[in-house]
Amino acid sequence: MDHRPQILFLCQRLPFPPNKGEKITSFNLVRHLGRCCDVHVGTFVDNREDASDIDGLRPYCATLHVERIVKPWAWVPATLRWIGGVPLSFALFRASGLRAYVEEAIARYQPVAIVTHSSNISDYALMPTERPTVRVLHFADLDSEKFAAFARQATGWKRWLYALEARRVRAAEARLAAGADAVAFVSNEEADLFRSIIGIRAARIVTIANGVDAAAFDPHRPWPRPAWGDGPAFVFTGAMDYRPNIDAVLWFADAVLPALRAAHGTVQFAIVGSNPSPEVKALASRPGVLVTGRVPDVQPYLAHAAAAVAPLRIARGIQNKVLEALAMGRPTIVTSDALTGIGTPDATPVIVADGADAWVAACRTMLDDPGSADALAARGRAFVIDRFSWDARLRALDALLPSSCAS
Numbered sequence: 001m002d003h004r005p006q007i008l009f010l011c012q013r014l015p016f017p018p019n020k021g022e023k024i025t026s027f028n029l030v031r032h033l034g035r036c037c038d039v040h041v042g043t044f045v046d047n048r049e050d051a052s053d054i055d056g057l058r059p060y061c062a063t064l065h066v067e068r069i070v071k072p073w074a075w076v077p078a079t080l081r082w083i084g085g086v087p088l089s090f091a092l093f094r095a096s097g098l099r100a101y102v103e104e105a106i107a108r109y110q111p112v113a114i115v116t117h118s119s120n121i122s123d124y125a126l127m128p129t130e131r132p133t134v135r136v137l138h139f140a141d142l143d144s145e146k147f148a149a150f151a152r153q154a155t156g157w158k159r160w161l162y163a164l165e166a167r168r169v170r171a172a173e174a175r176l177a178a179g180a181d182a183v184a185f186v187s188n189e190e191a192d193l194f195r196s197i198i199g200i201r202a203a204r205i206v207t208i209a210n211g212v213d214a215a216a217f218d219p220h221r222p223w224p225r226p227a228w229g230d231g232p233a234f235v236f237t238g239a240m241d242y243r244p245n246i247d248a249v250l251w252f253a254d255a256v257l258p259a260l261r262a263a264h265g266t267v268q269f270a271i272v273g274s275n276p277s278p279e280v281k282a283l284a285s286r287p288g289v290l291v292t293g294r295v296p297d298v299q300p301y302l303a304h305a306a307a308a309v310a311p312l313r314i315a316r317g318i319q320n321k322v323l324e325a326l327a328m329g330r331p332t333i334v335t336s337d338a339l340t341g342i343g344t345p346d347a348t349p350v351i352v353a354d355g356a357d358a359w360v361a362a363c364r365t366m367l368d369d370p371g372s373a374d375a376l377a378a379r380g381r382a383f384v385i386d387r388f389s390w391d392a393r394l395r396a397l398d399a400l401l402p403s404s405c406a407s
Contacts, residue, residue, distance in 0.1 A: 005037045005404045006062070006109040008102065010124050011117040012093055014043050014050045014066060016057035018213075019298065020239050020273065024320050025140065025186070025210055026117045030060050032394045033115065036405050038062035040105045042098050042124070044069055049274070049294060062109075065101035069093075087168040089143065090120040102127055112402045119143055119173055126179045136400050137176055138184040138208060141316035142194050144170035149314045150243065170197070177203045182400045184208040186317040187341025208397050209341060211390035212323040216299075219329035219381065223303035228290050231266025232306035232367055235330075237298045237321045240276035240291075244314040252311045253283050255356040260363055261288055267367070272301045302328040307366040307373065310338040311359060317341055322350070323388055326380035331373040333362045343387075349379035 015026035026043075033039045041061045045051045046069035054066055074092060081091035102124045105111065113134040114125040122137040144166050151162035173194070177183045182204040185191040195205045236252070238245040249271050260267045267288060271280060274294035284291040295301070302308055308325030310332070318341035325332045326349070333351045345352040353362040366373045398405070 005113075005402065006040065006111040007033050007037045007401075007405070008040045008042070008105050008109070008111040008114045008125075009033060009116070010042045010098075010102070010114070010121050012044055012121045014045045014053060014057060015041075015117075016053050016060075019296075020237075021242075021320055022118065022140065027057075027060075028211065028213075028390045028394070029115065029117060029138070029397070030057075032390065032397070033405075034060055037112075038109075040109060040111070041065070042101050042105075043067070044093060044095070044098075044121075046071060046074075047275070063105065065098060067095045067098045069095075085168070087120070087165055087172055089147075089165065089169065090123070090172060093121050098124065099127075106130075106133075112404060115397075119169070119176060122176045122180075126176070134182075134400065134402055135180045136182045136184060136397065137180045138397075139173065139190075139194075140184075140186050142173070142185065142190045143316070144173055145193065146244075146314065146316045153247075153314070174198045177205070179203075182206055184397070184400075186210050189340050190317055204400075206396060206400065209388075209393050210318040210320055210323065211388045211393040212320070212327045212384055213390065214327050214381070214385050214388075217302075217324050217327035219303055219377075221299075221303075223300040225304050226270070226292075226301050228270060229266065229268055229288075231268050231288070232264070233268040233270045233290075233301075233304065234260075234307055234309045234333075234363060235270045235272060235301050235305035235325075236309050236311075237272045237301065237324065240271065240273040240280045240293075244312055244316075245273065246277050246280055247314060248310070248312045249280060249283065251313065252309060252359070253286065253289060256311070256359045256363065257286075257288065259356075259360045260367075263364060264367055267306075267363075270301055270305070272298055298324065299328060302330050305330050307331040307333055307363065309363075310334040311353075312338040315340060323384055326350070327384045327388075329377045329381040331366050331376045332380060333359070333366070343383075349376055349383050351376070 011026040018024040018027035040063045042065045044067045078091040082088045115136045116122045116125045117138045119139040125135050147166035180203045191207045270290045272292045283289045308330050315337040319338050351362045353359045
């Protein structure tokens, strides 16, 4: 391994398989860095399904350390750290085993760069090194703003808790930025907002936008039809233990789906994603709602959808689910927030809807005018292929690394 530059990469979730949100981004970061460097990966798993995927990641790593979070017991030390002032979203990822791995990797391999994905594990990147080391902290999203948005929606003690988390995460983000060579976000909007917040304390704030694998999301492949009813299906994809996704599907099921089924009695709403929360699981008892849980691939569901929907009322950064739906050549309906970092409403081949009436109208248009739906879908795939390949997007990361890492 001595003839290639060494890079230490740290992320909060096992980046394999690349089948949802942060895993897609972190996997592509590992794969991209591995083309010119030996990549040493430290990460976490918190469930049996992810643990079963560890061996699938090994071919992409020079070394791999996976820290296991055993719930609910892991919440005990995390809560104690929270009482001591650590943001709760950071406290769960404090692990002596990972710290020891990072220390050993720094001493043994002397990495030319340490790259992270997510702010809540970026403290490890600031550990001391003997030789000059570039530190690129890919926050992805501005998490402090996400918790502030949660606080605005919540009431009672939850409002207080989210507001406290927002303040603590904001302070941590500023501290981490001060110790980094670069801090990256997935959209210019997030980067600009963070730059305005931390002012003269800012490290270099850059955008490293998400991409999409258009070959993996190819609508021309013979994707099998999912085991659902005969009616048209509107499909939402995403991790279903993530609060913004939970909020989105609950809202759609309450505010949009009943009106659609009143006009088109066989309309279905498919919620496709891992770890559905109890509220999401309960939706499966409603007529026309399918909750899949984890699936091997989301492509079959998108391929046979009347439209993909992203009714997100809280959204940070770029939504991979939107890029994947466009790549699959499906008409896509989004809120304004879900379009952030992808394009403007007038220049992006999607339907933007805000509010229940607009959503019902948009979904009915997709059902009543299949010609327009197909034309929109075709423009969407062309848009993604032209602007969102991973190689093109990750050139921004290459520019931050030492010249020895050039591929």
